[in-house]
Amino acid sequence: MSRDPDEFVADDWATLQQLLYRDSWNEELGRHRSPYVFRGVSDSGRGLRTSLQRFVGDSERWDLEHHLLRNFRQYARQEIDRPESPFHLMALAQHHGLPTRLLDWTHSPAVAAYFAAGGPPDADGVVWAVDYERVHERLPERFRTFLDEHGADLFSAAMLNDLLSLVIDRDSRADRGTDRTADVELDIGERQSLPTVELKAVLAAFSEGTDDHVVFFQPPSIDQRIVNQAALFSAASNPRTSLDAWFDEHPDLAWKIVVPAARKREFRDKLDQSNINHRTLFPDLDGIATWLTEYYRPR
Numbered sequence: 001m002s003r004d005p006d007e008f009v010a011d012d013w014a015t016l017q018q019l020l021y022r023d024s025w026n027e028e029l030g031r032h033r034s035p036y037v038f039r040g041v042s043d044s045g046r047g048l049r050t051s052l053q054r055f056v057g058d059s060e061r062w063d064l065e066h067h068l069l070r071n072f073r074q075y076a077r078q079e080i081d082r083p084e085s086p087f088h089l090m091a092l093a094q095h096h097g098l099p100t101r102l103l104d105w106t107h108s109p110a111v112a113a114y115f116a117a118g119g120p121p122d123a124d125g126v127v128w129a130v131d132y133e134r135v136h137e138r139l140p141e142r143f144r145t146f147l148d149e150h151g152a153d154l155f156s157a158a159m160l161n162d163l164l165s166l167v168i169d170r171d172s173r174a175d176r177g178t179d180r181t182a183d184v185e186l187d188i189g190e191r192q193s194l195p196t197v198e199l200k201a202v203l204a205a206f207s208e209g210t211d212d213h214v215v216f217f218q219p220p221s222i223d224q225r226i227v228n229q230a231a232l233f234s235a236a237s238n239p240r241t242s243l244d245a246w247f248d249e250h251p252d253l254a255w256k257i258v259v260p261a262a263r264k265r266e267f268r269d270k271l272d273q274s275n276i277n278h279r280t281l282f283p284d285l286d287g288i289a290t291w292l293t294e295y296y297r298p299r
Contacts (some may be wrong), residue, residue, distance in 0.1 A: 006255040009264065013117060013270060020109035020127070021258045036129040037105045037232060038112035042119025044126040044258060046092075048103060048243035051234075055099035062239055065101065065245045066200050072098055073199070075211040085161035086202040091219035091233055095226065101239040105216065106128070116259045117267040125259035132216040135255050142167060142207045154218035154232070164205040207237045212246060224283045268294075 010016035039048070052065055069086070072093045080092070094102040106112050109127070113264040116125035133153045135142065146163045147153060206215075218232045225231075236243065247254040259267060271277065272295070277290035 006251055007258060008256070009260065010267075011256045011260065012263070013267065014268060016113065016257070016259070016263075020113060023131075034107075034109065035131050035133060036109075037107055037132050038109050039103065039105045039128040039130075040112035040115030040117075041128070042116060042125045043123040045123065048128065048247075049238070050101050050103055051094070051097075051099040052101050052239055053242070056239075065099075065239055066203065068098055069093060069100070069199055085157055086199045087157035087160045087217060087235070089199070090158055090235070092222055094233065095219070095222055102233040102235055103243065105232050105234060107232065110271060110274065110276050111229050111281065112256075113259070113267060114271045114281065116257075117249065117264045119272065120261075121264060122261050124261050125264060127257040127259065128254060129257070130216075130247075131255045135214055135216065135250075138211075138250070139213050140214065143213070143215065154160055155215055157217055157219055160206070160215065160217055161202065164202045167205045167208070168201050206235070209237060212241045213237045214241075214243070214246065225281065225287075228283060229281050 008017055010018050020038075021032070021034065024032040026033045026035070041047075056062060056064060069089060073080075073089055078091070080089075090100050090102060094100045094104070109129075112127045116127045119125065136147065136153065142163065143155075146159070147155070150159065152159070153168070214234055214236050216232055216234050219226060221227050236244070236246070277291050278287045278294065281287065282290065
């Protein structure tokens, strides 16, 4: 049953499975490989607001993003083995609860379903499915060229930093009177000799352009939780950009599965039996404690 062309309701377990693996057959590969990345939200009314958007609220203090990240880098030095790229730093900050412009996604539809089936028992959950390759087709040319040169369809934190460092270096040479190099001619090999680029400059280079764009990237394997959740992040070029509104403007890029409140308990139990639970997704003492509390809670 559907409500509109981009929203479907998982009325039962079989329908949920069918929807989660929708369009997964890849004819070119001859294998089932979904073209989507997923995000599970336990309350469908929450939308796709980032933690930074909730933090800034109506204050319009978007400059706080830089201050938060700059000071996180300062005080987290004992926890970071070596100087990190800004997007590595941002992923680490997001992972530990600092407000950022990032949103968490997963390659695993089952992991997304687990999070959608949690939270308020009287609220519908939702699984967002996004075709990230088509999202990346809307990126500025310098991003698309960089992906093509790497033979990739998804960025890593290091790749984003390499690209933006090249852009900053190009602009710096232009300011010194050197001929400005076209975006499509950025030389990947130059990145080895680039100086360390400050966070503020990288964010400014990332936001460069007239249209809002969204990038999906894989974080470093910060810990086992990132690995077990098959995690990746999205970042919008403008921290004010609401992904709900952005996908409304580009409805062919995303769709949703509604998880009815009445089905949450059933879906969680079946995902638990499939070994998708807090113990496996949060492999630490807190995760084990949450899983045991859930498992033995009286009904």
